[in-house]
Amino acid sequence: MSVMIDPLLAPQHERSDRTNSIEFNDHEPPLAPDSELDRFGRRRTRRWIGRITVGVTVVLLPPLYSYTSALTGPGSDSLQARTVEWARDNHLGPVVDRLENWYYSRHQAVVGGVPSVSVLPTAPRVDTPVVSGPAPLQTPAAVPIPGEGAWTPLGPLINGKADAFVTSIRPDNVHTSSIDEVVNFDPKFFSFRAYPGTKIPQPWDRPDYVELNRRPSLVAAFSGGFRLRDSGGGMILGGAVIQPMTNGIATMSIDKNGVPNIGMWGRDIVDSSSLDSARQNLDPIVDNGIANPDLLTDSNRKWGFTGPKNKTAVWRSGAGITADGHLIWVGGPGLTIEALAQTLVRAGAIRGMQLEINQEWVQLNTYSTNSSGKTTGKRLMSGMQHNGNRWLTEDTRDFVAAFVRSP
């Protein structure tokens, strides 16, 4: 071993070996030639392993950066939701669908029983015992629970009168321990406005949250629908076509006066010039006041990929329109696509559409603004995953907000 060369002048990557050599020379007997060869071989192997590891890591850096960016983006989505969204954005949608189905096959909605107190609604309701609301809903369960299907006011009284109502109802006669919420808005007293989310392509004429000046009249907001690319349709926002609309797809439109409509694009909704927004999502699930017969036979293509023929009972939300123009929102756990449609029909919808699937995405928040002007929100159901102040700051998904209509 050479100790004649000044180690500080040696190339950087060779210094440590020489350092070791100096120390070994002082304290250990000289190494046998075979051992030196072994050491040389091991060092060479380690170096190659190191090079391969660095090479693999460098190759993996772009997807790692992409995934990290997806995790750290704005919004209140959970780690799981962000991971799923990132996978779907990177051509792994079929894998995610199968994983979801595998998960649902092992976490099915409970059959039978009665709802526990913990799943009952959490939204603030006005303590008005008698209201002139819509007719009570008929529960599909054999034995009703107290108050099931009876409407109570939701949100502030307007001129001393309630104009939005909410009720709790079971999804069907099978999943009787699940309870879902139904909200009824009268558009004579509420105006609606669609908002984009960060995942919605530009251009936007509004922010991806409820503006400060609109918050005092904000009553509620709910999530808009599937990711646009999975919706089977398009979107119009502020008059601009974000994604081309498709005839025959279920559409929630809001005109420039904030009046909503739901129907089939090209048949029920044809004039886009009067619209402020239009959002399409899958095929209609209610038409002419009856559930779409395809709901029972579709092989997981038209309304998402949830078990055989969408019969897996999961969290879903949907919206419908009544003959007199009321907007109906339905959401909660234990809903098959058929149960969602039947609940909309039960609530009086003549046309209806599915909005969301999965507990992560189904959400309706109610809001109130105190005397100092601070707006706070609350989830309609405790099982909803995002916090109550969602949509007061930017969010990934588009949504629809309901405001008290100006006189």
Next chain:
Amino acid sequence: MTPELHWRNNETYRRRRAVLAAAVLSFFGVVALTVRESGPHPGQIAMPLLVGIGIVVYVAPFALSVDRGMRRGRTDMPAIALVGTAGIIFLATRSVGSFSQVWPAFTAIVSITLLHAIDYVRTWIADSVAAGGSG
């Protein structure tokens, strides 16, 4: 002082200085991210927690990697300064959002990989020059 002692002390001094530089630079990166994230937004993580996580997942691994690299003679101060400064700039320019604690972990992976990559590139260049010179 014997040559051996002089060598060991000098090497230890250089190593400790490099580790300190790595720790300080990476800590500045974590602080830059924390300042960036300090405004209220959805998914905000508590500032002390973000600093703590940053130290565990970035500062400590980066400093340990530098320590190991210096012991093996595979890195030096210019490389550490380059990678550490790039880390500060990178972390200071992240947009606010959720799960910001993932950025220090990502920066640690990139920084350690970069240090190794710089070493391999320099080795490769040195070997090429040596081979060219002898030929």
